[in-house]
Amino acid sequence: MSEPLxxxxxxxxxxxxxxxxxxxxxxxxxxxxxxxxxxxLGLPNPREWQPFDQDWKLPAxxxxxxxxxxxxxxxxxxxxxxxxxxxxxxxxCADKCHFYIGSGDPKNMPVLRAELMRSIYRRYFTTAGRxxxxxxxxxxxxxxxxxxxFYYFYQCTECRxxxxxxxxxxxxAEITMIGRELLNLIGVNINWITEPAANCYRVGNHLGxxxxxxxxxxxxxxxxxxxxxxxxxDVPIAKKGAxxxxxxxSADYFGTPHYYTLLGYMALFHEIGLDYTFSAYASEGGNFGxxxxxxxxxxxxxxxxxxxxxxxxxxxxxxxxxxxxxxxHQYMDTMNGPADFLEVPVSPxxxxxxxxxxxxxxxxxxxxxxxxxxxxxxxxxPSRNDKWKVTYHDSxxxxxxxxxxxxxxxxxxxxxxxxxxxxxxxxxxxxxxxxSGSGLGTDENLEMRLRGGFPRANAVRYVKEKHGVNLLxxxxxxxKATLPTLLEYWVPGVEVAGVHELLGNALVMRxxxxxxxxxxxxxxxxxxxxxxxxxxxSNGSEAIHA
Amino acid sequence: MxxxxxxxxxxxxxxxxxxxGASAALRGPLGVIVPYTACVILLAGICLRxxxxxxxxxxxxxxxxCGQQKSLSWIPSAPLENPSSGIAAASRLGxxxxxxxxxxxxxxxxxxxxxxxxxxxxxxxxxAMAFHWSMLLILLRHLxxxxxxxxxFVLMLQRVDGFFQIGVPELYLSDIAFTAGLLxxxxxxxxxxxxxxxxxxxxxxALFLLLGVAVTGMMMRHVTKVDVAAIKQFALGLVTxxxxxxxxxGALFFAHLFLVSALxxxxxxxxxxxxxxxxxxxxxxxxxxxxxxxHVNPWNYPVKKHTYTEWEEEYRDKLIAADIPMETPDxxxxxxx
Numbered sequence: 099m100s101e102p103l104x105x106x107x108x109x110x111x112x113x114x115x116x117x118x119x120x121x122x123x124x125x126x127x128x129x130x131x132x133x134x135x136x137x138x139l140g141l142p143n144p145r146e147w148q149p150f151d152q153d154w155k156l157p158a159x160x161x162x163x164x165x166x167x168x169x170x171x172x173x174x175x176x177x178x179x180x181x182x183x184x185x186x187x188x189x190x191c192a193d194k195c196h197f198y199i200g201s202g203d204p205k206n207m208p209v210l211r212a213e214l215m216r217s218i219y220r221r222y223f224t225t226a227g228r229x230x231x232x233x234x235x236x237x238x239x240x241x242x243x244x245x246x247x248f249y250y251f252y253q254c255t256e257c258r259x260x261x262x263x264x265x266x267x268x269x270x271a272e273i274t275m276i277g278r279e280l281l282n283l284i285g286v287n288i289n290w291i292t293e294p295a296a297n298c299y300r301v302g303n304h305l306g307x308x309x310x311x312x313x314x315x316x317x318x319x320x321x322x323x324x325x326x327x328x329x330x331x332d333v334p335i336a337k338k339g340a341x342x343x344x345x346x347x348s349a350d351y352f353g354t355p356h357y358y359t360l361l362g363y364m365a366l367f368h369e370i371g372l373d374y375t376f377s378a379y380a381s382e383g384g385n386f387g388x389x390x391x392x393x394x395x396x397x398x399x400x401x402x403x404x405x406x407x408x409x410x411x412x413x414x415x416x417x418x419x420x421x422x423x424x425x426x427h428q429y430m431d432t433m434n435g436p437a438d439f440l441e442v443p444v445s446p447x448x449x450x451x452x453x454x455x456x457x458x459x460x461x462x463x464x465x466x467x468x469x470x471x472x473x474x475x476x477x478x479x480p481s482r483n484d485k486w487k488v489t490y491h492d493s494x495x496x497x498x499x500x501x502x503x504x505x506x507x508x509x510x511x512x513x514x515x516x517x518x519x520x521x522x523x524x525x526x527x528x529x530x531x532x533x534s535g536s537g538l539g540t541d542e543n544l545e546m547r548l549r550g551g552f553p554r555a556n557a558v559r560y561v562k563e564k565h566g567v568n569l570l571x572x573x574x575x576x577x578k579a580t581l582p583t584l585l586e587y588w589v590p591g592v593e594v595a596g597v598h599e600l601l602g603n604a605l606v607m608r609x610x611x612x613x614x615x616x617x618x619x620x621x622x623x624x625x626x627x628x629x630x631x632x633x634x635x636s637n638g639s640e641a642i643h644a
Numbered sequence: 645m646x647x648x649x650x651x652x653x654x655x656x657x658x659x660x661x662x663x664x665g666a667s668a669a670l671r672g673p674l675g676v677i678v679p680y681t682a683c684v685i686l687l688a689g690i691c692l693r694x695x696x697x698x699x700x701x702x703x704x705x706x707x708x709x710c711g712q713q714k715s716l717s718w719i720p721s722a723p724l725e726n727p728s729s730g731i732a733a734a735s736r737l738g739x740x741x742x743x744x745x746x747x748x749x750x751x752x753x754x755x756x757x758x759x760x761x762x763x764x765x766x767x768x769x770x771x772a773m774a775f776h777w778s779m780l781l782i783l784l785r786h787l788x789x790x791x792x793x794x795x796x797f798v799l800m801l802q803r804v805d806g807f808f809q810i811g812v813p814e815l816y817l818s819d820i821a822f823t824a825g826l827l828x829x830x831x832x833x834x835x836x837x838x839x840x841x842x843x844x845x846x847x848x849x850a851l852f853l854l855l856g857v858a859v860t861g862m863m864m865r866h867v868t869k870v871d872v873a874a875i876k877q878f879a880l881g882l883v884t885x886x887x888x889x890x891x892x893x894g895a896l897f898f899a900h901l902f903l904v905s906a907l908x909x910x911x912x913x914x915x916x917x918x919x920x921x922x923x924x925x926x927x928x929x930x931x932x933x934x935x936x937x938x939h940v941n942p943w944n945y946p947v948k949k950h951t952y953t954e955w956e957e958e959y960r961d962k963l964i965a966a967d968i969p970m971e972t973p974d975x976x977x978x979x980x981x
Contacts, residue, residue, distance in 0.1 A: 106755045111841045140948065174943055176700040177926050183697075184921035187847055189832075189839040190746075190768060193753040199760070209842050226913050233649065235844040261708040265740070265747040265772075266918055267927035269708060299950050300958075309959050310966035336969045378959075378968055379952050392703075397947045408952055408971075428706055432939045454715045454728075458935040465715050472718060499706075501713030501726040501932060508719070523751050523762045527710040527725070553753070556760040 103588070104548055108202040115210060116217065116237050120249035122150045125545030126201075128252055128538065131292035136285065138296045139394070143285025149248060154241070160284045161239055165222055167283045172223065177272040182219040184266050185209060191260035191270075196531050197253050200549030208260035208270040211250050215277055218243065248286050251277040253546060255535035256389070257494035262527050274536070279391040287390060291537035295386040298398050303348035303382035312378050315351045323361050326619070328611030331368035336409065337375035341446060343406045344374045346417025346463075347384040347575035355595055356578045358617040359418055362602025365617075366467065369607045370447045370475065374415065380405035383422040384575055388429075389537035396433040399425055402460075403434045413443040414460040418596050420535065420574030423462060423502070424495035431458040448473040462496075464505040464573060467601060471512050477606040482613060482622055483514035486569040488600070489561050490519070491554065491581070492529035493574030503527075506573055506597045513604035518565040524557035534580035547580065548587055555588030562589055570594050647834070650848035654856050657906050658899050665898025674898055675878065676887045682905035689912020690920060697924050703941040705934040707733075708927040726932050733931040740928055744772055768832070775825025778818035781805060785818070789872075789879040813865060823858050826851060850916055853907045860900035868896055 127149050136144035147155050157163065172179050191208040193199060198206040205211060213235075220227030221236030230236070237243070256271035281287065294304035301308055307315070316333040324330050334340060344367075350360040367374055380401040387394030406414050416426055431437065440459035443452040450469045455461050470476050490510055496502040503526050510517055524530050533550025561567040570581060570592055581594045603616045615621055664670035711722025723732035724739060739745040752763035784801055788794040806814035830851050833843050864870040874890035875897060881887040890897070911917070923929065956963065956970055963970050 103758065106758065111837050115841060173700060174703060176697060176702045176924065177706065179700050180697055180921050180924055180926075183693075184915060184918040184925075186915045186918055187839070187842045187844070188747075188768065188772075189836065189842060190750050192838050192842075194751075199753055199755065204838065204841055207838065207842065213842065224913075233845050235846060258708055261927055262710055263746055263749055263751075265744055266922045267708055267740075267746065267925040269706070269927045272706070302955065308962050309968055310962045313966045313968060338969065378963070379955050393947055397949055400947070400949050401952075404949075404952060426935075428934050429704055431934060432704055432941050433944065436938050450716070452715075453936070454713070454933075455935045457938045460935070468719075469716055472716070498708055498710070501709035501711060501722075502715070503712045504719045505715065521762065523753075528749075528751075552755075553760060 104200075104545065104552075106200060106202065106549070106552060109204060111204045115205065115213075116232070118205075119242055120205075120246050122245075122249070124542075126253070126543060127249060127546070128288040128290055128540055128543050131287040131289045135289070135292045135296035136287065139292065139299060141285065141287070141292070142283060145285065149245075154245070154286065156241065156244070156284050156286070160241075160244070163283050164239065164244070164280055167280045168219070169223065171276050171279070172219075175272070175276065177269065178276050181212065181268045181272060182216050182223075185212060185216065185268055187213075188265065190263050190265065191268075194260045194263050195254075195270075196257070196259070196533055196553045197255075197546070197550045200533065200552040201253070201546065203253075205246075205250050206253055208254075208264075208268075211254060211270055212268065212273045214243070214246055214250055215273055244281070244284070244286065247277055248281060251281065252288055252538060252543075253550075255494070255531045255533065255538060255550065257531035257535055258498040259494070259528065259531065262498060275388070275392070278389065282391055288537065288540075290540035291386050291389045294537075295390060295394055295398065298382050298384075298386060302377075302379050302401065304384060304386060305348050305352050307348065307352060307381070309378040312351070312376075312381050316376065319351065319357065319360055319364060322619075323364055323617075326361075326613065326615055326617060327365065327607055329365075329368065329607055329609060331364050333364070334375040336377055336379070338409050339411075340375035340409065341373040341412050342375070343380070343402075343409060343411040343414045344376055344417070345380055345383045345402055345414060345422075347419040347422055348382045349384070349575040349579055350417055353575070353579055355582070355593070355599065355618075356575055358599040358602070359578070359596030361617045362596065362598035362600070362605075363417060363463065365602045365605055365607060366470075366476075366598065369605060370470065372446065375409060375411070377405045377409065383416055383419045383426075385422060385425045386537055388421050388425050392429075392433075395425060395429060399430050400434045402426075402430070403437055406437070407439050412441045413455075414440070415443075415463060415466060416460055417463050418573035418575070418598060420493035420495040420576060422575075424499040426458065426460050427500045430460070445469055447475050462502060462505070464502060464509060464597060467598070468505040468508045471509060478513055478601075478604040479606050480513050480515050480604050482603045482616065483600050484516070485616075485620075485622065486514060486595075486600070487516045487518065487565055487567045488514050488569045488571055489517070489558065489565075489567045490525070490597075491532075491558075491570050491572040491577060492525050492527075493572050493577055494529060494531050494535060496573060497527055497529050501527075502573075506571075509597050509601060510571060513600045516565075518561050518567055520557040520561050524553065530554040530557065532574075532577045532581050532584065534584075535574075535576050539576050539580045544583075548584060551581070551584035552588060554581075555584055558585060558592055559589045562592055568592055571597050571600060573597055646843060646845045647848040649845045650852050653849060654852040654903075657853075657903055658856055658860070661899030661902030662895045664902065665895030671889055671898065674902065675889055676882075678905045679882060679901060682908040686908040686911055689909075690917070693912050693917055694920050694924075697921065701942045702926045702930070703943060705930050705932075705939040706926055707930045707932045709932050713932060728931055728933050728936070730931055733929060737923065737929050741922060744769055744776075747772060767828075771825050771828040771832070773825075774821040775829060778821035778825065781818040782816075782822060785816070789876045790883050792876075792880060811866065813869075815866070819858070819862055819865075823855070823862070826855050826858065830855070846914060849910075850914060853903060853910070856903045857900065857907060860896055860903060864896050864900060868894055870894065870897055 133144035217237040226234040227236035254274040261269035297306035387398040530553040664674040711725025714721035714728035727733040752765040878890040
């Protein structure tokens with residue numbers, strides 16, 4: 099690469115942070131939401147404006163709206179009230195944030211990001227703050243504060259890494275989510291979130307792919323899979339009475355490298371003879387409502403249960419996606435449940451009853467597949483992935499909002515021969531965000547994304563140099579969309595794939611033709627000869643068919 | 645500058661304590677009214693604050709998971725890092741409160757010449773442990789002044805604490821650890837540019853107040869060798885609501901008393917409430933079982949949805965063209981015929 103890499107430097111930190119105003123420098127912020135999407139969703143104050151404008155065209159009573167909204171949320175969320183009150187500013191969170199590390203901007207330290215809001219809380223909602231103002235850590239709510247909120251709440255990916263290290267569990271994701279929710283009340287939002295949310299609300303998925311386009315891309319995927327494996331798979335859509343509704347992020351059927359993961363799912367479902375269906379109405383697992391407001395999250399998420407009920411399925415299976423699983427695991431049942439019209443998920447292949455999902459009735463594909471492999475139901479040839487030296491990036495939400503750590507690793511270890519972990523401080527609950535989550539994966543803020551992605555990329559570089567790793571696997575659609583760019587910049591030569599892409603490569607299907615390419619259409623590694631017998635599963639079980 | 649403001653406040657409080665202690669006329673009000681008022685503010689304030697937190701709903705189950713979930717039977721889960729039951733969640737919280745589990749995880753991250761370097765960073769944890777545990781020990785030791793006869797465990801604590809028998813009266817280890825912990829936290833606030841940048845007047849105020857309490861306390865014990873019997877009589881009087889003014893103790897005691905009272909009265913309004921708050925933290929005190937057990941949000945309200953029926957109507961032509969199964973496939977045909 100000819101251009102020099104971004105320099106990671108520490109900004110000067112001295113003086114009073116309240117006196118420093120954000121500079122809306124190109125490359126660091128996201129563009130505003132178009133009026134059309136704002137209007138379609140029925141959100142306040144649709145208008146044309148941009149963050150670099152002097153006048154943000156806020157409603158006349160914006161201050162009252164923010165304060166009223168703040169007060170209302172203080173009464174609704176114990177997390178907010180508590181996290182406003184108990185921070186002791188020990189600073190343990192400071193160097194845990196990828197945006198702080200990559201930008202060197204002290205207001206990206208989680209503690210200070212929260213102080214942006216706490217200072218207003220103290221001034222308007224505590225006695226000490228009302229009486230003593232700045233001496234008690236309070237400050238006036240001005241338009242500049244709103245601009246600052248916008249700048250920094252959209253430089254947080256709600257990844258929760260800081261919350262792991264906080265002695266009181268203060269979760270910046272809560273602060274950012276509610277901060278954004280407040281900004282939404284006065285029409286301060288970004289397009290990369292609002293437009294997908296509007297698309298999802300109206301059409302059924304973020305990309306706004308209409309039903310026929312949805313079907314076309316699934317059919318196209320079936321064609322491609324047939325070319326690779328010689329097997330024609332069915333793609334059921336809106337099939338009433340199917341046993342399982344399968345919901346996956348829309349990027350899986352329209353993005354690369356997500357697409358190869360979709361091929362992996364389709365091959366798997368065919369091979370085990372799963373009675374499932376896609377839905378065009380609920381054709382999105384991801385939820386950009388999570389990035390704007392709790393209410394929007396609920397509005398978008400409701401489609402999944404509604405569709406499951408309409409189709410009369412028994413339970414729901416979810417694809418690889420990070421934020422989607424935060425919503426499904428921690429919010430869906432509370433918001434849109436109870437799912438009393440569904441049954442506790444039972445694997446039709448192994449008979450395993452997934453009691454840990456007995457209330458939501460929704461299972462993660464990694465849990466489902468790990469169970470299949472553990473019970474010896476899949477015939478796998480890991481040598482088909484021999485061109486890859488694989489590492490695994492824990493996606494933030496499945497790691498810190500769920501604890502799905504071993505299932506994907508178990509699958510990987512069964513479907514490839516070369517697996518290497520990144521350093522312990524950068525995986526599992528301590529995993530570093532891709533830097534583009536929570537709706538920040540757009541182009542105009544690329545510099546900030548590259549900065550935020552630096553800690554992750556740096557750990558990848560480590561395993562690349564040490565073990566020759568050339569493939570980063572993950573289970574998040576945003577990771578798959580944004581990490582290729584980040585890695586190309588920081589660690590050229592490492593590609594990105596979903597876990598089920600590798601599974602699809604390794605899966606030996608009944609009646610398949612001799613595979614000469616992987617799901618990407620690339621030749622399998624030269625050392626894999628056709629006579630090679632499929633390797634035994636590493637857990638020792640004899641591969642048998644369902 | 646922020647530290648200076650805080651220092652002025654604490655020096656003024658100490659001065660006021662000393663002055664009142666030196667004046668016979670002010671001793672009475674200071675010795676009686678101030679501690680009682682402070683106690684009332686402390687207790688009422690804490691109750692009010694905790695009640696307000698507790699009365700605020702926890703709409704969603706949002707534990708931060710720091711280990712493997714409980715899912716498939718053959719995958720060992722990490723109950724203390726990712727609890728799936730109430731008991732496990734309580735144990736996790738216990739580790740957090742007693743051993744500062746999360747702080748123990750602390751790492752240092754530095755970027756040098758484009759490379760990240762991780763370092764261990766247990767010093768903050770060590771300083772915090774030393775400070776908090778010795779404070780607890782000191783508080784318990786003070787029970788000897790309020791209870792007669794002195795409970796056995798207090799005497800035992802005292803013996804262990806003064807084990808090394810340095811000086812007469814012997815130096816307490818907890819006093820040293822407490823002061824050292826405080827000085828470390830203070831040094832960190834001054835010396836670490838990041839921590840200094842985020843520090844507020846109130847952060848320094850809390851540290852200076854505690855330091856003032858520690859210094860006056862230790863000076864009484866080791867320098868002015870205060871009349872402990874007289875203080876005990878006074879303390880017993882306070883807790884039995886029949887206070888007797890000690891005549892044989894110097895102004896230093898009143899400065900100590902004044903600072904402790906100030907700290908107590910300030911406590912409920914300050915970040916020191918983290919002591920109570922940590923118990924209620926929803927990312928730490930909840931079990932990660934939201935797919936097993938439905939968590940109910942008391943204010944869950946109905947929202948505007950784009951229903952399937954509306955959607956099917958909107959995309960009718962396309963659904964028919966793509967041959968996707970529909971609820972009412974023949975409605976349009978009936979209309980157009």
